[in-house]
Amino acid sequence: MIRFVTALALGAAAALAHAQYPQKPVRVIIGLGAGGVADGMTRTVTDRITPSLGQPFVLENRPGAGGNIAMEAVIKAPADGHVLLLIGPALVINPALYRALSFDPLKDLTPVSPVAIAPFALFASATLPVSNVGELIKLARSRQGKMNYASVGAGTAGHLSAVMFGAAAGLELTHVPYRSIQLAIPDLVQGDVQFVFNAYPPLAPMAQAGKLKLLGFSSPKRLAAHPEIPTLSETGLPGFEAGGWYMVLAPAATPKDVMARLNTEFTRAIAQPDVAAALEKMGFEAAPMSQAESERFTAREAEKWSRSVRLSGAKAD
Numbered sequence: 001m002i003r004f005v006t007a008l009a010l011g012a013a014a015a016l017a018h019a020q021y022p023q024k025p026v027r028v029i030i031g032l033g034a035g036g037v038a039d040g041m042t043r044t045v046t047d048r049i050t051p052s053l054g055q056p057f058v059l060e061n062r063p064g065a066g067g068n069i070a071m072e073a074v075i076k077a078p079a080d081g082h083v084l085l086l087i088g089p090a091l092v093i094n095p096a097l098y099r100a101l102s103f104d105p106l107k108d109l110t111p112v113s114p115v116a117i118a119p120f121a122l123f124a125s126a127t128l129p130v131s132n133v134g135e136l137i138k139l140a141r142s143r144q145g146k147m148n149y150a151s152v153g154a155g156t157a158g159h160l161s162a163v164m165f166g167a168a169a170g171l172e173l174t175h176v177p178y179r180s181i182q183l184a185i186p187d188l189v190q191g192d193v194q195f196v197f198n199a200y201p202p203l204a205p206m207a208q209a210g211k212l213k214l215l216g217f218s219s220p221k222r223l224a225a226h227p228e229i230p231t232l233s234e235t236g237l238p239g240f241e242a243g244g245w246y247m248v249l250a251p252a253a254t255p256k257d258v259m260a261r262l263n264t265e266f267t268r269a270i271a272q273p274d275v276a277a278a279l280e281k282m283g284f285e286a287a288p289m290s291q292a293e294s295e296r297f298t299a300r301e302a303e304k305w306s307r308s309v310r311l312s313g314a315k316a317d
Helices: 002-019 037-053 065-075 090-097 133-142 157-169 181-190 200-208 256-270 273-281 291-312
Strands: 026-030 057-061 083-087 109-119 121-125 148-151 174-177 195-198 212-217 243-251
Touching: 026 037, 026 065, 037 057, 037 109, 037 243, 037 256, 037 273, 065 083, 065 090, 065 109, 065 243, 083 109, 090 291, 109 256, 109 291, 121 133, 121 181, 121 200, 133 212, 148 157, 148 181, 157 174, 157 195, 157 243, 157 291, 181 195, 181 200, 195 200, 200 212, 243 256, 243 291, 256 273, 256 291
Parallel strands: 026 057, 026 083, 148 174, 148 195
Antiparallel strands: 083 243, 109 243, 121 195, 121 212
């Protein structure tokens, strides 16, 4: 009888704690360095949530190991909704890329919602006689695959997007990794490497100055912010889609009612017109999704990116 009463008391206390969520500030661990667009994007959304949630958000950058440090920190945190993760495709790339992870992010974390999607742009050297992706493919074939592409490292989303591109176009291409996109720019401008898949904002000024050619976006449809720029799918590579995104996740054992509250708060904030407009200025498209939609999105992305890792042969320790 005592055990029964104790169990009831503990259950009631847990239920009360969930009902009162959150009871303290919510930490968002970001798997990227401080000062980047991920910080601004996260702050834009969480500032909108704070009044209705009743607690502030504290952003904490934990870069390193391709996002593994941040993921592991959240996985090991109490599963009560007070520690969340913001990360991109590393969530689904790293399980296929790293040989011996001590955790499985796809099982140990559960999605709250994607925040935003950022299709990659395909930038080509202005030295190439091409104006769209179809012409780039024809040129590569005429060179019998002797074409190089840049990335910011093996196993990164930009590298793997180029791998998917090569597979879809039937090309054998040479990967040239750099430590940063800034280091790749001189070689792209000179034509020593011929193209790169990258986020749009960092290289847009080079395209506007005529030093690079923007061939299109890797999105399924034209972006609302840049309706004049075609997709790769419509200009030579039907069905091609690849790019970055950012998602909020929580430890897998987080109570369902807390997850439901978080999903409601985040999706409501992301869907606000002024928030979506702010994200658009950063080069993103707002992507609020229900929990079920978020899970399906994650599963699709995991299948796509793990296949690309296998095609690339990339491995990390």
